[in-house]
Amino acid sequence: MATSESGGTPEQHGDQYHTGRESWFTEGTERPDEPQDSGPQRTIHEPARETPVYEETDVLVVGGGPAGCAAAVAARRLGAKVTLVERYNHLGGLSTGGLVIWIDRMSDWEGRQIITGFASEILERLPADAVAGAPQEQWGSREPEPVAHWRERLSAFRDVVTWSPMIDPEWLKYESVELLEEVGARLLLHAWVVDAIVDGRELRGAIFESKEGRRAILAKVVVDTTGDLDVCAAAGAPYESDVEGQGANVQHCVNTAWTWAGIDFAKWVAWKRANPEEHRALFKRGHEELGYLETPHVGWRDDVGLFMGPRLTGYSGLKVADLTAVEIESRRRMTAHLEFFRRHAPGFQDAWLMLSAPQLGVRHTRRLIGTHKMAMEEWREAVRHDDEIGVSPSPSAKFANISVPYGCIVPAELDNVLVGGRHVATDPQTQAFMREIPQCWLTGQAAGVAAALSAGSATAPRALDVRELQHELRRQGVYLQTAGARAAA
Ligand SMILES: Cc1cc2nc3c(=O)[nH]c(=O)nc-3n(C[C@H](O)[C@H](O)[C@H](O)COP(=O)(O)OP(=O)(O)OC[C@H]3O[C@@H](n4cnc5c(N)ncnc54)[C@H](O)[C@@H]3O)c2cc1C
Numbered sequence: 001m002a003t004s005e006s007g008g009t010p011e012q013h014g015d016q017y018h019t020g021r022e023s024w025f026t027e028g029t030e031r032p033d034e035p036q037d038s039g040p041q042r043t044i045h046e047p048a049r050e051t052p053v054y055e056e057t058d059v060l061v062v063g064g065g066p067a068g069c070a071a072a073v074a075a076r077r078l079g080a081k082v083t084l085v086e087r088y089n090h091l092g093g094l095s096t097g098g099l100v101i102w103i104d105r106m107s108d109w110e111g112r113q114i115i116t117g118f119a120s121e122i123l124e125r126l127p128a129d130a131v132a133g134a135p136q137e138q139w140g141s142r143e144p145e146p147v148a149h150w151r152e153r154l155s156a157f158r159d160v161v162t163w164s165p166m167i168d169p170e171w172l173k174y175e176s177v178e179l180l181e182e183v184g185a186r187l188l189l190h191a192w193v194v195d196a197i198v199d200g201r202e203l204r205g206a207i208f209e210s211k212e213g214r215r216a217i218l219a220k221v222v223v224d225t226t227g228d229l230d231v232c233a234a235a236g237a238p239y240e241s242d243v244e245g246q247g248a249n250v251q252h253c254v255n256t257a258w259t260w261a262g263i264d265f266a267k268w269v270a271w272k273r274a275n276p277e278e279h280r281a282l283f284k285r286g287h288e289e290l291g292y293l294e295t296p297h298v299g300w301r302d303d304v305g306l307f308m309g310p311r312l313t314g315y316s317g318l319k320v321a322d323l324t325a326v327e328i329e330s331r332r333r334m335t336a337h338l339e340f341f342r343r344h345a346p347g348f349q350d351a352w353l354m355l356s357a358p359q360l361g362v363r364h365t366r367r368l369i370g371t372h373k374m375a376m377e378e379w380r381e382a383v384r385h386d387d388e389i390g391v392s393p394s395p396s397a398k399f400a401n402i403s404v405p406y407g408c409i410v411p412a413e414l415d416n417v418l419v420g421g422r423h424v425a426t427d428p429q430t431q432a433f434m435r436e437i438p439q440c441w442l443t444g445q446a447a448g449v450a451a452a453l454s455a456g457s458a459t460a461p462r463a464l465d466v467r468e469l470q471h472e473l474r475r476q477g478v479y480l481q482t483a484g485a486r487a488a489a
Helices: 066-076 118-125 144-151 169-183 230-234 265-274 276-290 320-344 376-380 428-434 437-457 466-475 483-488
Strands: 053-062 082-085 186-188 192-199 202-210 213-224 258-261 305-307 352-356 388-392 402-405 417-419
Touching (some): 053 066, 053 202, 053 437, 066 082, 066 118, 066 169, 066 213, 066 437, 118 437, 169 186, 192 213, 202 230, 213 230, 230 417, 276 320, 320 352, 376 428, 388 466, 402 437, 417 437, 428 437
Parallel strands (some): 082 186, 213 417
Antiparallel strands (some): 202 213, 258 352, 388 402
């Protein structure tokens, strides 16, 4: 049986087949048996060449997902010259291009918003009709009525209303670029970083390829927010990964998500509630006809449906043949689901394919070896780190809010580089929530502030005065709970 994000059962969400909330250990559909790619057997020799320097900057941010956007804005606000390089045509990463438009919890079990700073700022910029989430006065509520209402919209978890809205990805793309422009960060889209410029154990910049060819960017400090630790890995930094491991760990799951329009969500919910047996039968039939059935979620509007699966296991987010196979398989399942839902699901008769995600959904590939690894034992024991850079909600009310240490964004074996986002230094259990979008905003913002302080003072990131970092984070609106941080502010 699938388990919910923090170990609860899907039934706790009132739906036997509900696996929508990002799960820690959940069922995926395993890749069919086929010969595994054994890698290239031959090589060719490429002649050495001179690579033009495109520009020199203080802080180079690689990857414009949630972490990268937060990092670029935060660094620029400290006066650093900032360049953000993104391979696709938009900002937001998986939160926009991946159609992961459900921004998971920023509030704790009492309903206090504890992931703040960039998270608050960017969401406040979106127009009211581009954000669908519980009103603040309901956060933390355990009242049955709001819980029942928001559970259907993925904004109630373990019977507590949370601040975890659905957003319109186009507005998030738009506002992310506008914010970068406003603060004066330089943005390069359609530029794919392919290598790191390394001098001993120090990173000096990165090389990107685009329609213009191969170019170098030199930087005082680099922030790797690629999600896949591309820059650090290219520089030879060690990392952890369990994608090759066994079992149906969700971290192995990859998929292209999709949205449909033309849905009558109110009709679907009313039918589900009035006919629980028929609802179960529908999913059973889906399992029989399609092999499994993905749960639909309502998007930021009642006529938009979101499918964050199909979770496919056994594929690597780093292998191009696997990525291709996942794109093809996901879209096959999307059209099969459309036909099934149109035929059988009340409220879906007029559904149509709105979009399959431009960006393939990868939950995990590489994780940094940092100066501190966030681990389950620590947060189960409510450890508060002196070098706290933010606070994450805990997966269950059994645990206190979770202190996020600076060390999880500082590489152990590379200098002049910081990381933010889903590849920060964690164990697998901690990655399961530290990869969520608000937590990526949190670590991205901290990486940006640290990078600017480091570049401005010619101090290596690992040698930074953590009190100064915390002071600046609080000045930028980040919630911290450590005594040191309070004293510094
Ligand atoms: C299907 C799915 C469902 C999920 N569900 C939820 C959910 O419901 N709620 C939630 O909060 N989180 C969810 N997550 C997790 C969350 O979406 C991601 O972990 C989060 O977006 C990671 O942010 P990031 O900035 O670290 O990386 P990403 O969002 O992956 O952004 C990385 C950016 O870097 C760019 N990039 C990568 N490599 C390069 C390169 N070499 N050169 C230039 N640019 C590069 C990418 O194009 C991308 O824009 C889900 C993830 C998936 C895949």
